[in-house]
Amino acid sequence: MAKLSKKQKMLAEKFDSEKLYGFDEALAALKEVASKKFDETVEVALNLGVDPRHADQMVRGMVSLPAGTGKEMRVAVFAKGDKADEALKAGADKVGAEDLMEDMQAGNLNYDRVIATPDMMGVVGRLGKVLGPKGLMPNPKLGTVTPNVAQAVKDAKGGQVEFRVEKQGIIHSGIGKISFTDDQLKQNFSAFVDAIVKARPSGAKGKYVRKVSLTSTMGPGLKIDTAEVEGA
Template sequence: MAKLTKKQKSLAEKLDAEKLYGVNEAIQTLRDLKSAKFDETVEVAMNLGVDPRHADQMVRGMVSLPSGTGKDVRVAVFARGDNAEKALAAGADKVGAEDLMEDMQNGNLDYDRVIATPDMMGVVGRLGKVLGPKGLMPNPKLGTVTPNVEQAIKDAKGGQVEFRVEKLGIIHSGIGKLSFSDDALKANFDAFVDAIVKAKPSGAKGKYVKKITVTSSMGPGLKIDTAEVAGV
């Protein structure tokens, strides 16, 4: 971690590990403790009362963050003909078919989102062992297998993020940068949490949202007072 200033050290020493923060207070505290020279990412982690080993307790989906992510999202698209031209015009970073498949098989996977038209799934299916472990496999339920590649690219580059609960019941995502305004980060926080709440699976028992933590790339994890979070 970068060296803290005297002010930051003083603030860090005063942090109560058990304190519950309001969202805006947590964001301001992360700003006060900022030590990195780069624009840190603000992240939200949620501990959920689910066991994703059971299919009826899986939590997965997409959410569009109203303020964007502040990240340059690289998108690869599997498409041919007119759809390939539309994908390029919409801003895809790479478009192809068998050639793109071979490129990925050779380890070129510097993408944040992979999209495919339905007719290309025969080709994409051969990349299951390559894309699956990285969470990049196109999926119709997530809108990444679609004939409307233009909208899918627009969504990906405009602030749409994918979420998926991990095996310990934790789900997390970046929701913007510390350079964002308080209102922008709060809007993204609300959108993300709301999407997780709405994605509550049928098999979830007991308390669904157990804990919410907000942190930054180089900052501490701050516990959020869930009593102040709408819908939780």
């Protein structure tokens, strides 16, 4: 059995892994033990009563976090002509067409979001095996295939995050940095959880939000009372 570090022992003794915390209490605990060396990311995870192997139980979408993510998003856009100019003016990190496709095929995939105009999907489609496994394939349902590339870039840069349930029925995301104010993190938490609740699929039966936990990069995972989650 691996030996626990001093910090891991301290956290194990300090926090009850079975206790249900209120959001405010959990956040205060995470801030208390946060690293002084770097700005940790605060993350929320939800265990949902769904089986994503069934199409009518898939949970996926986008949500804009009111206080942003605290992370600099790198955005690539497939567009030509005026649309390419619009994307650049909106702050896209890379804009192109066939040249961008070849660059990605060569392994240059350091992006957090890939957006495309509808007319570019013939080019983007050739990158299915490259972008698909990384969750970067543009999708009209998520607003990443759109003629309004400028707005899509602004949304991505401004705190919009994508969520998608994993095989085990878990969905998680960073909701900001530990340096954010309590109010900013609470706003982001509420926005994220509300989006998940509203995205409840038709095939979900029984209790939908079964567990909620809050953690930080180096902190413990603390269980949040699901009574705080509207519609749980």
